[in-house]
Amino acid sequence: AGAGPVVCACHGVGLDVITATIAGGAGSVEAVGAACKAGTNCGSCIPEIRKLLPEALARDAA
Numbered sequence: 026a027g028a029g030p031v032v033c034a035c036h037g038v039g040l041d042v043i044t045a046t047i048a049g050g051a052g053s054v055e056a057v058g059a060a061c062k063a064g065t066n067c068g069s070c071i072p073e074i075r076k077l078l079p080e081a082l083a084r085d086a087a
């Protein structure tokens with residue numbers, strides 16, 4: 026509850042947790058995984074995590 030829609034089903038990590046992790050300084054899929062485990066099991070959520078990274082957002086905005 027309070028973590029937003031689940032992005033990483035393997036570890037039950039919600040969208041809000043991932044965005045907060047990125048806001049806290051995790052700048053890569055690997056850093057997000059190290060901080061909250063998202064993306065460290067099957068990897069199917071990695072494209073979703075990648076889309077949330079600042080560099081991806083900057084690229085989309087360009």
Ligand code: FES
Nearest residue numbers: 033034035066067
């Ligand atoms: S859904 Fe995130 S590692 Fe499997």
